[in-house]
Amino acid sequence: MELRARSFRQRAAESLANPHLRKALSNLRSRMVVGRVASVGELDNFEDIREAARQVRDNALEHLDFLLEEFERNASARGARVHWAETSEDMNRIVLEIARAAGVRKAIKSKSMLGEESGLNKYLQAGGVEVRETDLGEYIIEQSGDTPSHIIAPAIHRTKDEVADLFEQRHGRARKTDISELTREAREMLRPHFLTADMGITGANFLVAETGTTMIVTNEGNGRMSTTMPRVHVAIAGIEKVLPTLEDVSFILRLLTRSATAQSISNYLSFTTGPKQAGDTDGPEEFHIVIVDSGRTRVLGSELREALRCIRCGACMNHCPVYQNVGGHPYGWVYPGPIGSVLTPAYAGVENALDLPHAATMCNQCGVVCPVKIPLPDLMRKLRERQFERDLRPWSERTGLKLWAWAATRPAVYAALTRIAARVGRAMGGRDGAIRSLPGGAGAWTAQRDMPAPAGRTFRELYAARKRG
Amino acid sequence: MNPGEPVMSARDNILARIRTALGRNEPLDAQQSADMRTKLRMHPRGPQPDMSWDLLERFRERCTILSTTVDEAVNLGEVPAAVARYLSERQLPVAGACWPEFGALPWSPAGLGIEARAVTGDDRLGITGTFCAVAETGTLMLLSGPDTHPATSLLPETHIAIVPVSRLVRSMEDGWDLLRREKERLPRQVAFVSGPSRTADIELTLVLGIHGPTRVHVVLVGD
Amino acid sequence: MRVGLFVTCLVDLMRPRIGFAALELLESAGCEVVVPASQTCCGQPGYNSGDRASAQALARKVLGEFKDCDYVVIPSGSCSGMIKAHYPELLSDVPQARADVEWLIARTWELTDFLVNVLRIEQVPGTFQGTVTYHDSCSGLREMGVKSQPRALLAKVPGLVLEEMSTPEQCCGFGGTFSVKFGDISARICDQKCDDVQSTGTDAVVLGDLGCMLNIEGRMRRRGDVRTRVLHVAEVLAGTTGEEG
Numbered sequence: 021m022e023l024r025a026r027s028f029r030q031r032a033a034e035s036l037a038n039p040h041l042r043k044a045l046s047n048l049r050s051r052m053v054v055g056r057v058a059s060v061g062e063l064d065n066f067e068d069i070r071e072a073a074r075q076v077r078d079n080a081l082e083h084l085d086f087l088l089e090e091f092e093r094n095a096s097a098r099g100a101r102v103h104w105a106e107t108s109e110d111m112n113r114i115v116l117e118i119a120r121a122a123g124v125r126k127a128i129k130s131k132s133m134l135g136e137e138s139g140l141n142k143y144l145q146a147g148g149v150e151v152r153e154t155d156l157g158e159y160i161i162e163q164s165g166d167t168p169s170h171i172i173a174p175a176i177h178r179t180k181d182e183v184a185d186l187f188e189q190r191h192g193r194a195r196k197t198d199i200s201e202l203t204r205e206a207r208e209m210l211r212p213h214f215l216t217a218d219m220g221i222t223g224a225n226f227l228v229a230e231t232g233t234t235m236i237v238t239n240e241g242n243g244r245m246s247t248t249m250p251r252v253h254v255a256i257a258g259i260e261k262v263l264p265t266l267e268d269v270s271f272i273l274r275l276l277t278r279s280a281t282a283q284s285i286s287n288y289l290s291f292t293t294g295p296k297q298a299g300d301t302d303g304p305e306e307f308h309i310v311i312v313d314s315g316r317t318r319v320l321g322s323e324l325r326e327a328l329r330c331i332r333c334g335a336c337m338n339h340c341p342v343y344q345n346v347g348g349h350p351y352g353w354v355y356p357g358p359i360g361s362v363l364t365p366a367y368a369g370v371e372n373a374l375d376l377p378h379a380a381t382m383c384n385q386c387g388v389v390c391p392v393k394i395p396l397p398d399l400m401r402k403l404r405e406r407q408f409e410r411d412l413r414p415w416s417e418r419t420g421l422k423l424w425a426w427a428a429t430r431p432a433v434y435a436a437l438t439r440i441a442a443r444v445g446r447a448m449g450g451r452d453g454a455i456r457s458l459p460g461g462a463g464a465w466t467a468q469r470d471m472p473a474p475a476g477r478t479f480r481e482l483y484a485a486r487k488r489g
Numbered sequence: 490m491n492p493g494e495p496v497m498s499a500r501d502n503i504l505a506r507i508r509t510a511l512g513r514n515e516p517l518d519a520q521q522s523a524d525m526r527t528k529l530r531m532h533p534r535g536p537q538p539d540m541s542w543d544l545l546e547r548f549r550e551r552c553t554i555l556s557t558t559v560d561e562a563v564n565l566g567e568v569p570a571a572v573a574r575y576l577s578e579r580q581l582p583v584a585g586a587c588w589p590e591f592g593a594l595p596w597s598p599a600g601l602g603i604e605a606r607a608v609t610g611d612d613r614l615g616i617t618g619t620f621c622a623v624a625e626t627g628t629l630m631l632l633s634g635p636d637t638h639p640a641t642s643l644l645p646e647t648h649i650a651i652v653p654v655s656r657l658v659r660s661m662e663d664g665w666d667l668l669r670r671e672k673e674r675l676p677r678q679v680a681f682v683s684g685p686s687r688t689a690d691i692e693l694t695l696v697l698g699i700h701g702p703t704r705v706h707v708v709l710v711g712d
Numbered sequence: 713m714r715v716g717l718f719v720t721c722l723v724d725l726m727r728p729r730i731g732f733a734a735l736e737l738l739e740s741a742g743c744e745v746v747v748p749a750s751q752t753c754c755g756q757p758g759y760n761s762g763d764r765a766s767a768q769a770l771a772r773k774v775l776g777e778f779k780d781c782d783y784v785v786i787p788s789g790s791c792s793g794m795i796k797a798h799y800p801e802l803l804s805d806v807p808q809a810r811a812d813v814e815w816l817i818a819r820t821w822e823l824t825d826f827l828v829n830v831l832r833i834e835q836v837p838g839t840f841q842g843t844v845t846y847h848d849s850c851s852g853l854r855e856m857g858v859k860s861q862p863r864a865l866l867a868k869v870p871g872l873v874l875e876e877m878s879t880p881e882q883c884c885g886f887g888g889t890f891s892v893k894f895g896d897i898s899a900r901i902c903d904q905k906c907d908d909v910q911s912t913g914t915d916a917v918v919l920g921d922l923g924c925m926l927n928i929e930g931r932m933r934r935r936g937d938v939r940t941r942v943l944h945v946a947e948v949l950a951g952t953t954g955e956e957g
Contacts, residue, residue, distance in 0.1 A: 044692065047692055047693040047694075048693070051689075051693045052693065062538075063538045064538055064539045065536050065537075065538055065539070068536040069535060069536050069538070072535045072536050073535070076535065082511065083517070083525060084507050084511070085504050085507045085508055085511070085516060085517075086516070086517050086521075086522060086525055088503075088504070088507075089504070089516075090525075090526070090529070098675075104499040104500035104503055105499060106499045106502055106503060110499060154700065155690070156688045156690040156691070156699055157688075157690035160690065160691075173689065173690055173693060174690070175690055175691070176693065178691070179692060180691050180692050180694075183691050199691045199692065199694045199696055200696045202691060203688060203691065203696040203698070203699055204698070206699070207698065207699055207700060210700065211610070211700070214700070215610045229529065230529040230530070231675055233675065239686065239687050239688060239689075239699075240686050240687070240688050240699040240700045240701065241643060241686035241699065241700040241701025241702075242699075242700045244639070244643055244680055244701065245643065245700055245701075247678065248633075248639050248640060248643060248678070249640070259503065259507070264525075264528070264529050265529055265532050265533075266532070266665050267532045267533065267534050267535065267662055267665065268535065270534075270535075270660070270661040270662050270665065271534065271535025271536070271537075271662070272535070273661070274538070281689070284551070284554075284626050285626040285627075285628060285681070285683045286683070287555075287682065287683050287684055287685070287686055287687055287701070288680060288681070288682060288683075288686070288701065289680070289681040290678055290679075290680050290681075291675070291678065291679040291680075291681075292677065292678050293675045293676070293677060293678070294677055295677065296677060297634075297676070297677050298635075299634070299635030300633060300634065300635055300677060301607045301635065301638045301640070302607070302633065302638055302639045302640045303633060303639070303677050303678065311503070313503045313506065317503065317506035317507055317509075317510050318506075318510075320507060320510035320511070321506075321509060321510030321511075321512075325510075
């Protein structure tokens with residue numbers, strides 16, 4: 021996907037001005053946030069599981085080379101073809117080569133964030149392979165020429181009326197207004213593609229080293245379709261997706277589905293090991309797995325390693341007060357919300373996503389809901405430090421911070437300056453003690469808020485006076 | 490696709506970069522690898538939540554939450570009558586396909602046209618068994634195979650699963666243990682199915698029945 | 713017991729009465745309170761803006777300021793969280809500071825936490841006629857575990873009735889420099905907090921951090937609500953909400 025993270029500020033302003041988006045996003049807090057609490061409450065030991073999941077993910081990263089080799093060996097032994105791609109461009113090329121070699125004309129795709137990273141659909145289409153997204157949200161995105169704004173609910177920014185207009189226009193059928201009718205229509209439009217596609221493309225929620233298994237989680241059944249109906253199946257997966265055993269996947273799923281969609285379990289968990297076997301009526305004749313680096317080894321060796329624990333549940337964005345108000349598009353790439361504010365600069369370069377690590381209140385709601393305990397605010401702070409070190413922050417900000425520290429490490433100077441500020445502020449506040457307009461950068465505060473005026477004398481002055489009696 | 494030089498070197502480059510990133514610059518040694526493999530084969534479980542509930546009660550309760558309907562039959566012979574009851578109550582088509590193991594059940598006397606074969610895209614009813622069912626979540630654990638066609642539980646709008654009570658297990662982890670005990674190796678696909686397919690991709694509003702079945706009905710068969 | 717009061721830079725400059733309220737609460741509970749005159753800022757603005765050097769300089773200054781105290785008490789979840797949750801990381805590359813950091817974080821308390829869990833006070837000096845709702849500030853809640861303490865104390869204030877808003881743990885949108893860097897987003901987040909507070913119909917929103925206080929009060933007034941009071945928990949407990957300053 022094209023990187024547009026530099027325009028966060030402008031696109032966030034557009035989001036705030038968009039009443040449709042506001043309506044669409046209002047469901048996040050009422051459904052996802054409230055639902056998660058109940059769902060997590062079903063487990064008497066959620067925090068124990070969470071801590072264990074953190075450890076298992078960390079341990080897998082610590083032994084990543086071993087687990088990937090083990091995975092490759094076991095998957096190959098079952099007849100899967102394992103490919104390795106250093107970059108997302110390499111991945112696109114490999115998938116197209118597989119399609120061409122197998123004479124594939126049409127591919128159905130189950131949602132993959134890695135596919136979004138690399139712009140796989142566009143690439144395959146340019147290469148002569150028709151690709152159809154099958155997740156309802158992704159299908160809506162595809163049909164409207166849009167980009168996803170959430171990793172679990174890609175079309176969350178669209179209202180049902182917008183979807184109704186889109187389907188009427190794209191399907192040439194009578195306009196539906198009911199969400200279940202719209203869903204039914206999508207089923208009818210997509211079903212023929214499942215039955216006629218030559219290739220299914222999926223991501224992988226996890227790779228299982230011990231068994232050479234790839235697994236995906238879906239609710240719609242499109243993942244099961246994509247891995248069962250076409251004669252070729254290609255699974256694409258980042259290197260960080262590997263876990264040691266089926267048991268590891270199983271216990272982490274208790275966290276994943278609850279954190280993602282407030283479900284005790286998702287409808288379809290498909291564990292795939294190798295292609296069609298002797299006697300099987302269903303299943304692909306060829307099964308390819310593409311293991312992709314695309315920046316992940318760089319993150320592995322950096323101070324941001326913990327971000328690789330991510331299991332793509334989306335809880336951080338659901339709970340982020342910034343995301344809840346601006347949606348996913350301002351973040352300008354595949355991953356919005358707090359995890360995006362870490363992964364986008366990590367993959368695309370600190371200098372290419374300057375606003376993202378700052379576009380957070382550091383409330384740490386994301387950190388406390390993350391099922392694998394990624395300390396998201398801490399990682400954003402590290403990115404802020406790298407920006408500061410590399411002089412990537414505005415001059416006024418850097419100077420302001422330096423001046424503050426200079427004064428605050430000199431108590432006498434500080435006392436004198438705050439003494440003046442308290443009085444000037446008091447005067448600015450006038451009779452009702454509210455400053456309506458501040459100069460310079462602080463004007464961003466008073467554009468939409470008053471600044472309650474200081475009381476006029478500092479605590480230290482008053483305290484000293486009191487001590488003197 | 491030619492797995493030639495560039496792809497091989499991609500593998501080596503990625504593994505080398507991983508090792509560098511992990512600060513050890515070389516693979517695990519023979520002893521460490523053997524230790525890791527031993528650990529993998531022991532299948533250690535993560536912390537388990539409280540599972541002190543009754544298996545059957547829990548399974549029924551979770552099915553209901555998932556919008557899976559549940560009926561009972563005292564034995565396999567009674568299953569067709571139970572299926573007919575379900576279909577007629579909802580005025581659903583009475584013809585479809587079932588897994589071969591159920592081909593000999595008395596479907597016709599119950600007024601049903603069920604054939605033991607793989608489904609086509611036109612079938613509106615699919616009848617399957619299950620390898621086992623997970624009580625914790627109300628989930629069917631289906632294995633692909635020559636006689637356990639995955640598409641039967643996937644393509645038709647209505648999926649009916651015949652679940653012997655004796656095949657209820659507590660958790661997904663118990664399901665894996667059972668699989669290892671009874672099968673030599675993993676089938677091509679293990680599908681854990683929990684209720685009818687669903688989506689909430691429009692305004693986060695839940696709708697049942699998108700690409701997979703719109704209805705899932707379980708007929709529990711007593712011992 | 714000798715308690716060092718860290719009033720915080722915002723209280724010092726903006727609302728001295730909150731500092732005096734904290735002083736009153738500690739002294740009325742029998743503490744000997746010292747207020748080191750050299751205190752300024754805990755370093756959080758620099759720390760959260762990536763200016764690690766500035767933050768370290770201020771943190772090292774704080775380390776030296778409370779050496780003769782048994783406890784350091786702060787009427788702010790944010791500044792106490794800065795010390796307890798972040799000084800160890802911030803000063804991790806300054807080995808000679810390690811012992812001092814450990815010493816300080818073991819003695820640092822958020823005010824309401826200290827009143828409840830160390831002093832175990834039974835009574836508070838203040839009274840309040842009216843209803844209030846409580847906003848949990850993010851750092852206090854998630855870094856210092858401050859949730860039940862202020863509520864337990866408010867329950868001891870004669871005349872005060874607490875009515876919870878629907879999402880008291882939701883961020884108010886302040887976020888330090890975020891409130892200026894992304895003023896429009898910050899204000900929009902704050903609107904939800906203001907709506908939540910106003911829907912309780914209470915006379916005041918009470919909270920434990922001056923940043924949230926300025927943000928919520930500023931947005932409320934701009935929205936035209938001049939009725940709902942925005943009060944620091946210390947002034948409610950001390951009974952000084954009617955005072956100037």
